Amino acid sequence: MQTFSTRLGVDIGGTFTDVVLEHNGTSHSTKVLTTYAAPENAIIDGMHQVCAKAGITPAAIGQIIHGTTLATNALIERRGAKTALITTQGFRDVIEMRTESRFEQYDLNLTLPEPLLPRQSRFTVTERVDASGDILIPLDRADIETVADQIAQGGYTSVAVGLIHSYLNGAHERMVRDVLAQRLPDVMASISCEVSPQMREYERFNTVVANAYIKPLMKSYLDRLAGRLKTEGVACNIFLMHSGGGIISIESAADFPVRLVESGPAGGAVFAANIAARHGLDKVLSFDMGGTTAKICLIKNQTPKTSRVFEVARTYRFKKGSGMPISIPVIDMVEIGAGGGSLAHIDALNQIRVGPESAGSEPGPACYGRGGTKPAVTDADLVLGKLDPDGFAGGTIALDTNAAKTALITTLGTPLGMDATTAAFGLAEVVDENMANAARVHAVENGEDLSDYTMIAFGGAAPLHAGRLCEKLGIQRLLVPPGAGVGSAIGFLRAPFSFEANRSVYMQLSHFDPAKITALLADLKSEATGFVRNCDAKATINSEYKTYMRYTGQGWEIPIVLTEAQATTPDAATFTTLFKTEYTKLFGRVVEGLDIEITVWSVNATTPPETVAQVAELQETTPAASHSSRAMFDPALSAFVDAKIIHRADMATGQYIIGPAIITEDETTIILPSSRRAICQPDGCIDITAQGAKP
Numbered sequence: 305m306q307t308f309s310t311r312l313g314v315d316i317g318g319t320f321t322d323v324v325l326e327h328n329g330t331s332h333s334t335k336v337l338t339t340y341a342a343p344e345n346a347i348i349d350g351m352h353q354v355c356a357k358a359g360i361t362p363a364a365i366g367q368i369i370h371g372t373t374l375a376t377n378a379l380i381e382r383r384g385a386k387t388a389l390i391t392t393q394g395f396r397d398v399i400e401m402r403t404e405s406r407f408e409q410y411d412l413n414l415t416l417p418e419p420l421l422p423r424q425s426r427f428t429v430t431e432r433v434d435a436s437g438d439i440l441i442p443l444d445r446a447d448i449e450t451v452a453d454q455i456a457q458g459g460y461t462s463v464a465v466g467l468i469h470s471y472l473n474g475a476h477e478r479m480v481r482d483v484l485a486q487r488l489p490d491v492m493a494s495i496s497c498e499v500s501p502q503m504r505e506y507e508r509f510n511t512v513v514a515n516a517y518i519k520p521l522m523k524s525y526l527d528r529l530a531g532r533l534k535t536e537g538v539a540c541n542i543f544l545m546h547s548g549g550g551i552i553s554i555e556s557a558a559d560f561p562v563r564l565v566e567s568g569p570a571g572g573a574v575f576a577a578n579i580a581a582r583h584g585l586d587k588v589l590s591f592d593m594g595g596t597t598a599k600i601c602l603i604k605n606q607t608p609k610t611s612r613v614f615e616v617a618r619t620y621r622f623k624k625g626s627g628m629p630i631s632i633p634v635i636d637m638v639e640i641g642a643g644g645g646s647l648a649h650i651d652a653l654n655q656i657r658v659g660p661e662s663a664g665s666e667p668g669p670a671c672y673g674r675g676g677t678k679p680a681v682t683d684a685d686l687v688l689g690k691l692d693p694d695g696f697a698g699g700t701i702a703l704d705t706n707a708a709k710t711a712l713i714t715t716l717g718t719p720l721g722m723d724a725t726t727a728a729f730g731l732a733e734v735v736d737e738n739m740a741n742a743a744r745v746h747a748v749e750n751g752e753d754l755s756d757y758t759m760i761a762f763g764g765a766a767p768l769h770a771g772r773l774c775e776k777l778g779i780q781r782l783l784v785p786p787g788a789g790v791g792s793a794i795g796f797l798r799a800p801f802s803f804e805a806n807r808s809v810y811m812q813l814s815h816f817d818p819a820k821i822t823a824l825l826a827d828l829k830s831e832a833t834g835f836v837r838n839c840d841a842k843a844t845i846n847s848e849y850k851t852y853m854r855y856t857g858q859g860w861e862i863p864i865v866l867t868e869a870q871a872t873t874p875d876a877a878t879f880t881t882l883f884k885t886e887y888t889k890l891f892g893r894v895v896e897g898l899d900i901e902i903t904v905w906s907v908n909a910t911t912p913p914e915t916v917a918q919v920a921e922l923q924e925t926t927p928a929a930s931h932s933s934r935a936m937f938d939p940a941l942s943a944f945v946d947a948k949i950i951h952r953a954d955m956a957t958g959q960y961i962i963g964p965a966i967i968t969e970d971e972t973t974i975i976l977p978s979s980r981r982a983i984c985q986p987d988g989c990i991d992i993t994a995q996g997a998k999p
Contacts, residue, residue, distance in 0.1 A: 310358075312351060312365050313793040315568050316343050316372040318664050319595020319645045320764060322790035322971075323350030325358055325365075326797055332357040333790045335697055335764065335971055340666060343374060344529045348536060363537040369796040371545035371567040373596075374525060375518050379565065379616050379628065382420070384517035385492075388460040389421055390451055390480055391509065392468040393428040399509050407625030417626060420513050425460070427451045429467075429480070435810070437472030448483040455488065462492045464516035466509040471501040471808045492519050499560060500631045502904055503808035507613055507631040514616070514630055515562035522561035526554055543801075543839060545571050548633035549608060550802025550910060553838045563632055565616060566639075568792050569599040573608040573635045575795030576760040579785045581606040581916040582987055589743065589757045590637075591773065592791065593766035595645040596662040600743045601637035602750055602757075609750065610863075611636035612806060612852070612904065633804040633908070638746040642738050644682040644765035645669055648731045650719050656727075658735040670711035671703040679715050681735050681765065683708035684728035689936035689944065690768050690966070690975050698970030725937070733939055736769055740776040751890055754779055762791030767974040771963075771992065775940055775979060782980075786988035789971025801843060802910035803835035812856065813900045816876035824905055825849060825871050832909035843911045847871075852904040853883045855895050861903050862886055871907075919987045925958035928984070930965070938964055938978050945978055955984040962995070 313324040316338055324333040332354040339345040347370075355362050378384050391398070399419040408414050429451055431443035455463060463484055470477045474497030481493045496512035530542060544557035547566040557564055569592060576590035580603055588603040602609050614634045615627030641660025645668060648658045658681065663669050669680035671693075685691050686708045693703040709724035716727040747754045758781040761770035767784045774782050787794050805828040811817065829847050836845050849871035852861035864882050879902075884894045930948035938945045947964040952974070955967070960983040963976035967990060974990055976982055982992045 310360065310364050310366050311797055312354070312368045313571075313796040314347050314350070314368065314370045315571060315790070315793040315796065316346070316370075316374060317568060317594045317596060317792075318373055318377070318662055319643065319668070321346035321350055322793040323347065323354050324787065324790050324793040324797065325351075325354035327358040327360060327364075330358070331787060331794075333787060333793070333971065335789065337666075337668075338664070340664075342528070343372070343525065344532045347529065348532055351536070351538075361537065362533075363539070365538055366540050368533070368538070368540060368542045369545060369551055369799070370529075370542060371571045371792060371796055372564060373568050375522060375561050375564040376566065376616060378518045378521055379420070379514055383521075384420075385462040385520040386458075386460050387421055387425065387462045387464060387513065387517045388455050388458065389426045389464045389466065389509070389513055391426065391428055391466050392432060393430050395468055395505065396426045396428050397423070398505050399426075399513060401506075403506055405625055417628070420510070420517055420628065425458070427454060431467060431476050433467065433469040433473050433476065435469055435472075437469065439473065439475070443476045443479055445479070445483060448480050449487065452484055452487045455484075455491065460491060462494070462516040462520050463488075464494050464496070464509075464513040466496040466505070466512045468505060470495075470497040471503060471508065474498070474501070492516065492523070494519060499562065501807045502612070502631050503810070504631070507629045510629050511562060511631045514565075514628065515560060518561050519558075522564065523558045526558050530554065545796050545799060546803075547635065548610065548802065548804050548908070549574050549635050549799060550804075551796075551799050551839060552801075552803060552835060556803070556835055556838060562630060565630060565632075566614070566634055566637075569601075569637060569639065570635045571792035571795035571799065572599060572762060573601045573603065573637065573795070574799045575762060575785075575791045576601070577603050577606050577608055578795070578798045578914070578916060579760050579783060579989065580758075582919045583758075583783065583921065583989070584918060585758050587752075587757045589754060589759045589779065591739075591743075591759055591761045591766050591770055592763040593739070593761075593769060594643050594763040595765065596641070596643040596664060597639050598642040598739050598742075598766075599637050599639045600739070600746055601635060602746065602752060609636040610634065612906070633806065633906070638742045640738060640742050642681070642735045644685070645680050646735065647678045647680050648684075648716060648734075649678070650716065654720065656716060656720075656730045656734045658731060658738065669708070671705065671708040672701060673704045673707060677711055677714070679708070679711040679727070679731060681731065683711055684731040685765075685768055687712060687724055687728040688732060689934055689947070691973060692968065695968060729937060729939060729942075732769075736772050736776060736939070739769070740773055743773070743777055758783060760785065762788040764789050764972050767972045769975070771975050771977045771980055772939055774992075774994075775977065780994045782992040784974050784990040784992065787971075789969070798914055800911040800913055801836050801839040802908060803832045804906055804908040805829075805832040806904055806906045808904050809902075811902045813876050813880055813902070816874075816879070818874045821874045821905075822872065825907060828905060828907035829909065832907050836909045836911065840911065845909050846912060848908040848910065850906040850908070851879070851902050852906070853879070853900055853902050855898040856901050857898070862890060919985060919989075921985055921991070922958045922983070924960040924983050926960075928955045928959040928961045930961070934966070936964060936966060936975070940977060940979060947976075952990065955990070957984055957986050959984050
């Protein structure tokens with residue numbers, strides 16, 4: 305992987321755009337409010353700020369790596385292109401019928417989410433490929449031309465093509481794309497055999513529809529960004545963070561924008577994994593809380609857990625099954641609407657609820673003084689003494705405490721008979737318990753006990769809430785790394801170039817075919833490597849192999865990691881042993897007498913990970929000197945306490961502080977509850993442990 309002395313990482317969030325510049329071994333960062341109408345404006349603003357701090361011009365930047373929530377937000381807010389779907393006759397309503405499962409079993413008035421495309425935007429052609437990839441009904445070109453004319457008359461700007469079993473034989477989908485290119489050259493097309501060549505038509509159709517839906521928007525944005533950067537004198541390559549935790553070229557991102565969904569949170573997980581490696585931690589809970597959402601991810605052996613299907617825009621209390629399934633490689637995490645800008649309200653049972661609606665950056669929380677009138681998490685944090693109204697975002701945003709109190713009293717206090725402080729306490733406890741619950745469920749689903757884990761907290765709001773979260777979860781140790789406020793942007797700069805190629809080819813172990821497997825994995829390796837070569841033609845590329853296996857008759861699979869030798873010389877007995885070992889880890893026992901089957905094969909091509917130097921962790925030496933104090937509400941004590949205030953930059957290596965305390969920096973604030981103590985480690989991490997526990 306080629307190295308550059310000057311690199312820029314940019315993360316566009318729902319509230320803030322984070323920009324990090326690494327120049328000759330020194331890091332400079334800033335947070336600017338996201339500009340929704342033209343997101344590139346915030347990037348240019350932030351770039352100039354960090355370049356000024358480094359004393360360089362933008363022309364000196366050698367590489368830019370970018371992640372964004374634009375793709376996710378476009379799907380959630382339904383503001384993509386006018387899109388049509390072309391599918392096999394008889395399967396027009398797959399994306400509306402879903403899987404016919406009920407995500408809330410006992411709700412008699414359950415309303416299913418609307419599909420991304422209405423029925424009149426879904427067209428069919430007569431063709432059929434069977435489950436082995438053989439053509440049963442050939443596709444007639446005239447049939448495609450008829451549909452193309454209907455699409456032209458409808459004024460569609462993007463087309464998704466999803467035909468039955470095309471993951472095994474994509475000839476018909478490619479034929480449709482070729483005809484569309486000839487007859488409708490200005491219309492963008494996405495085909496499922498390239499976007500997501502995996503079985504299960506509902507997930508595959510949704511994925512290709514989502515890709516087509518956001519493709520014009522993302523291509524327009526990426527083109528504008530490249531143009532603006534060129535105007536500013538930046539001539540380097542631009543790369544995008546993808547949801548699987550790696551980097552792809554801007555060209556690949558424009559073709560497969562659905563891979564950018566969750567790109568920002570993926571950067572955060574990479575950042576946490578890098579910190580875990582520095583401290584030799586094998587069990588880490590990554591906690592990323594920004595302005596709009598909170599993300600929680602399990603990281604084992606310094607590697608984030610991954611998945612091949614996840615949901616966007618869950619509509620029903622964040623319940624699994626109520627969102628839009630996207631079938632792409634992704635870092636597995638739970639995401640809830642609990643950020644600094646998440647808004648509170650009273651529900652029908654007179655209970656405080658927080659999120660998923662967010663104030664974002666326009667207008668922002670009430671305390672921003674930009675027109676917001678509803679109370680957000682940031683308003684509660686301010687009233688509870690966690691934030692300095694004059695020092696927020698390095699003093700660039702003055703916070704209005706009175707506006708925060710007014711919003712809390714109007715929305716929560718008056719209906720519930722509370723003063724501003726009690727309303728703020730209730731709001732903060734609800735959002736913290738929401739996040740703790742999400743972490744508990746995520747851990748249970750993965751068979752993990754969080755008491756053995758270390759939390760790594762980052763994002764602008766996470767250090768404010770991580771200490772309380774650790775109290776609720778029984779986690780003894782918390783690390784807040786340097787640059788925590790812009791952690792995802794730093795993670796972009798730590799990520800490898802990578803691309804994961806997946807394909808569904810069904811095989812039972814009783815009919816194991818080593819030659820077919822070897823050829824399939826070689827083909828996937830070539831495909832994945834090609835994407836990485838597009839980023840860096842001279843890079844060293846490693847291949848990681850994985851299969852998804854289950855017992856015959858089961859509805860879902862578990863991932864099985866293969867070594868290079870196991871992939872290149874496949875053996876049925878080895879595959880059986882690997883599956884039974886992983887199955888036992890998850891479920892406690894194997895199932896005797898059933899055949900085992902493989903449904904999906906995967907190869908991830910990646911450049912080698914960054915070499916990480918181990919941190920020589922220190923014990924406490926001398927107490928850190930505080931320069932002042934202020935009243936801060938400690939929820940575990942249900943009372944205000946006198947909290948010492950310390951600038952993070954003033955804490956020397958080995959110095960410690962005993963809670964309650966507030967550790968301040970420009971991009972975030974670390975809250976140290978009365979139950980915790982903190983020490984500054986040699987790499988700048990603030991190492992927080994429970995009183996009496998060893999750091």
